[in-house]
Amino acid sequence: MLNVLFSAKPQAWDAYQAPLSDAFAKAGLAVALARDHAPAKTDYIVFAPNGPVRDFAPYVNTKAVLSLWAGVETVVDNPTLTQPLCRLVDPGLTRGMVEWVTGHVLRHHLGMDAHILGQDGIWRDEISPPLAAERPVTILGIGALGAACGQALAGLGFAVTGWSRSPKDVPGLRCLHGAAGLQEALRAAQIVVTLLPQTADTQNILDAQNLALLAPGACVINPGRGPLIDDAALLQALDSGQIAHATLDVFRREPLPADHPYWAHPQVTVTPHIAATTRPETAAKIIAENIRRGEAGLPFLNVVDRQLGY
Numbered sequence: 001m002l003n004v005l006f007s008a009k010p011q012a013w014d015a016y017q018a019p020l021s022d023a024f025a026k027a028g029l030a031v032a033l034a035r036d037h038a039p040a041k042t043d044y045i046v047f048a049p050n051g052p053v054r055d056f057a058p059y060v061n062t063k064a065v066l067s068l069w070a071g072v073e074t075v076v077d078n079p080t081l082t083q084p085l086c087r088l089v090d091p092g093l094t095r096g097m098v099e100w101v102t103g104h105v106l107r108h109h110l111g112m113d114a115h116i117l118g119q120d121g122i123w124r125d126e127i128s129p130p131l132a133a134e135r136p137v138t139i140l141g142i143g144a145l146g147a148a149c150g151q152a153l154a155g156l157g158f159a160v161t162g163w164s165r166s167p168k169d170v171p172g173l174r175c176l177h178g179a180a181g182l183q184e185a186l187r188a189a190q191i192v193v194t195l196l197p198q199t200a201d202t203q204n205i206l207d208a209q210n211l212a213l214l215a216p217g218a219c220v221i222n223p224g225r226g227p228l229i230d231d232a233a234l235l236q237a238l239d240s241g242q243i244a245h246a247t248l249d250v251f252r253r254e255p256l257p258a259d260h261p262y263w264a265h266p267q268v269t270v271t272p273h274i275a276a277t278t279r280p281e282t283a284a285k286i287i288a289e290n291i292r293r294g295e296a297g298l299p300f301l302n303v304v305d306r307q308l309g310y
């Protein structure tokens with residue numbers, strides 16, 4: 001019998017208990033799933049940063065910490081964490097992200113606001129949107145989430161460039177990498193979507209210099225992490241018109257404080273970190289598969305590289 005500790009916020013237990021138990025049974029694993037296990041007897045920890053476990057040192061026999069979140073920036077530097085840490089690559093979360101990103105890209109591409117907000121009795125038929133092929137979109141970060149979003153947008157006909165730190169090849173996307181590739185990826189992009197992990201290297205990747213490379217009047221869409229954007233630089237670029245609109249789902253401080261300038265800015269759309277959440281049914285299968293692999297002596301999936309931070 002494996003002892004699996006569920007360490008997440010209390011409300012998550014109701015959502016995850018049945019899907020996890022079901023997935024463990026289907027994977028042929030005999031598991032005691034609980035919110036409390038003696039640390040030394042805990043085989044695996046299903047982990048969210050908002051759960052009770054902060055000190056991993058007593059979990060001396062724990063074989064892996066399995067994150068319920070895609071982003072691991074709040075735990076990756078925890079000095080007590082010596083066990084392997086696995087990120088979650090959840091097909092349900094990925095689908096949610098594809099839907100959210102596609103929706104917000106189409107909003108800007110089609111200029112929907114002008115019609116939704118501008119019902120003023122004046123028939124303005126002189127402006128029709130270009131086709132997607134004429135709209136360069138850049139995705140910063142082409143891991144599981146960025147690649148899926150990029151491919152969905154390419155499927156709609158958008159000219160999509162994907163950028164990553166190291167070389168990657170994603171079918172349907174023009175893929176660039178490294179510092180020189182970043183400039184080329186941003187140059188003249190009309191919509192940029194940030195889906196990079198939060199690391200020391202990606203902090204403020206959209207700073208004043210890089211925002212200035214985008215096409216005048218570009219839109220920024222950030223469902224990744226707040227620190228990817230230099231907030232002061234973005235506000236300045238919005239005020240100058242260099243950036244026409246920013247749709248932001250994630251922030252340095254969450255919940256975004258009520259007096260933050262983003263809330264009141266007419267060219268900013270704030271969504272409350274809802275772009276993509278982990279879906280218990282699909283996530284449970286991934287967690288169970290990783291435990292199955294661990295028990296079968298196979299390498300875990302999506303192990304975090306502690307040096308790289310993701």
Ligand SMILES: O=CC(=O)O
Nearest residue numbers: 068069070071278
């Ligand atoms: O932001 C959500 C996640 O990291 O899963």
